[in-house]
Amino acid sequence: MAIVFMFMSLVAILYASSFACIQSSSRRETSEWRDLFVGKCLLYKQDYNSSLLCNTTIDCSQLWSKVKTAVEYQPKCNFNNSAYEDLVTASQHFVPENKFLFWENVYPFVMWYSNRGHKYYTISDTLTGYLFDNIEWCGNSTEADGIEKYPRTCPGYELGPECQKSAQSVFWETASKFYARNAYGDVYVMLNASISPAFPTDSYFGNNELPNINGTKVKKATILLVHSLDDPVLEKCSGESIKNLMERFTAKGISPSCIDNPRDVQMLMCSENPSNPNCNMWMSSGAKRSMMTPYLICLILIKSLNIFV
Ligand SMILES: *[C@@H]1O[C@H](CO)[C@@H](O)[C@H](O)[C@H]1NC(C)=O
Ligand SMILES: *[C@@H]1O[C@H](CO)[C@@H](O)[C@H](O)[C@H]1NC(C)=O
Ligand SMILES: *[C@@H]1O[C@H](CO)[C@@H](O)[C@H](O)[C@H]1NC(C)=O
Numbered sequence: 001m002a003i004v005f006m007f008m009s010l011v012a013i014l015y016a017s018s019f020a021c022i023q024s025s026s027r028r029e030t031s032e033w034r035d036l037f038v039g040k041c042l043l044y045k046q047d048y049n050s051s052l053l054c055n056t057t058i059d060c061s062q063l064w065s066k067v068k069t070a071v072e073y074q075p076k077c078n079f080n081n082s083a084y085e086d087l088v089t090a091s092q093h094f095v096p097e098n099k100f101l102f103w104e105n106v107y108p109f110v111m112w113y114s115n116r117g118h119k120y121y122t123i124s125d126t127l128t129g130y131l132f133d134n135i136e137w138c139g140n141s142t143e144a145d146g147i148e149k150y151p152r153t154c155p156g157y158e159l160g161p162e163c164q165k166s167a168q169s170v171f172w173e174t175a176s177k178f179y180a181r182n183a184y185g186d187v188y189v190m191l192n193a194s195i196s197p198a199f200p201t202d203s204y205f206g207n208n209e210l211p212n213i214n215g216t217k218v219k220k221a222t223i224l225l226v227h228s229l230d231d232p233v234l235e236k237c238s239g240e241s242i243k244n245l246m247e248r249f250t251a252k253g254i255s256p257s258c259i260d261n262p263r264d265v266q267m268l269m270c271s272e273n274p275s276n277p278n279c280n281m282w283m284s285s286g287a288k289r290s291m292m293t294p295y296l297i298c299l300i301l302i303k304s305l306n307i308f309v
């Protein structure tokens with residue numbers, strides 16, 4: 001327990017010092033990133049479902065060396081496409097069946113919903129994704145150690161045509177491909193109904209994951225079409241882009257289905273915002289039930305007493 005707390009404080013301190021109010025002017029030493037990386041890796045092994053890593057030997061320092069090797073001295077916009085394969089392979093671990101959750105345009109909600117693997121595993125609930133989630137990085141050929149010290153100047157992962165292969169985009173592409181290849185059992189895809197099209201073909205899911213989902217290992221795909229409580233619904237399960245996605249699953253031999261505004265999603269959103277008018281439904285039925293119950297019990301008691309009188 002003390003050790004867990006220590007790691008948590010360590011990670012918290014590192015986050016606070018290097019990320020909480022990071023600005024384009026903030027300098028990050030490579031040693032800070034290394035400490036954060038190795039700290040997160042140890043924390044994951046300790047804190048996430050540790051039975052997942054039982055039959056894998058993952059050495060956090062060794063993973064860091066692979067990151068260094070992949071990134072150092074690499075150009076900002078012409079990153080080597082295969083540089084992360086070794087790292088991503090070395091960080092793979094077992095994910096329970098029927099727990100793979102793909103998504104597009106619903107971060108951070110999907111991270112709350114997946115609940116650190118208790119409900120599902122998004123890519124960022126696997127070690128591979130967790131280590132790089134919410135971090136910016138890239139190489140710099142003129143730095144002595146080849147790593148950029150001002151990560152805010154890195155191109156990021158959502159790129160335009162003028163900068164197509166960055167340290168971050170190539171990482172997420174590689175990790176997404178591996179994550180999708182490993183999927184088995186029933187899989188889930190959470191898409192944002194307030195964005196049209198809800199299934200954007202040109203996206204991490206469309207480009208890297210969907211083509212790599214293996215129809216021999218995956219039997220069923222359930223599309224969860226979600227929207228925030230006050231956001232408009234621009235596409236439903238009957239919409240064109242969803243039909244297109246379902247056809248692409250069918251073509252792989254995977255049986256697709258789609259749920260508009262899944263009940264558990266709406267309940268979770270309402271749990272954070274119960275006074276929202278869209279939550280009255282849940283509120284009033286719950287309130288009614290709790291008021292009805294003692295009343296009904298009294299009624300039944302009176303009735304049964306009547307029988308004996
Ligand atoms: C790892 O362990 C899980 C059970 O926790 C098991 O189902 C799985 O097959 C194992 N994977 C390998 C590669 O041994
Ligand atoms: C890209 O990375 C791979 C794997 O590390 C390496 O084998 C290959 O030589 C690299 N390609 C270039 C052009 O540097
Ligand atoms: C859907 O996308 C909109 C616009 O980007 C965003 O504001 C909203 O939070 C997203 N909904 C969910 C559930 O993530």
Ligand SMILES: *[C@@H]1O[C@H](CO)[C@@H](O)[C@H](O)[C@H]1NC(C)=O
Pocket residue numbers: 049051052096117118
């Ligand atoms: C942890 O993973 C095992 C499979 O390795 C699974 O049986 C168990 O339910 C998981 N625990 C939690 C809390 O997700």
Ligand SMILES: *[C@@H]1O[C@H](CO)[C@@H](O)[C@H](O)[C@H]1NC(C)=O
Pocket residue numbers: 076140141142143148149150
């Ligand atoms: C590498 O870092 C140096 C020092 O911060 C900076 O002047 C230079 O612009 C960077 N190079 C690239 C390619 O970003």
Ligand SMILES: *[C@@H]1O[C@H](CO)[C@@H](O)[C@H](O)[C@H]1NC(C)=O
Pocket residue numbers: 181214215216217
């Ligand atoms: C899909 O999975 C099957 C069964 O595990 C495997 O034999 C096959 O090679 C996989 N296909 C691809 C393209 O990886």
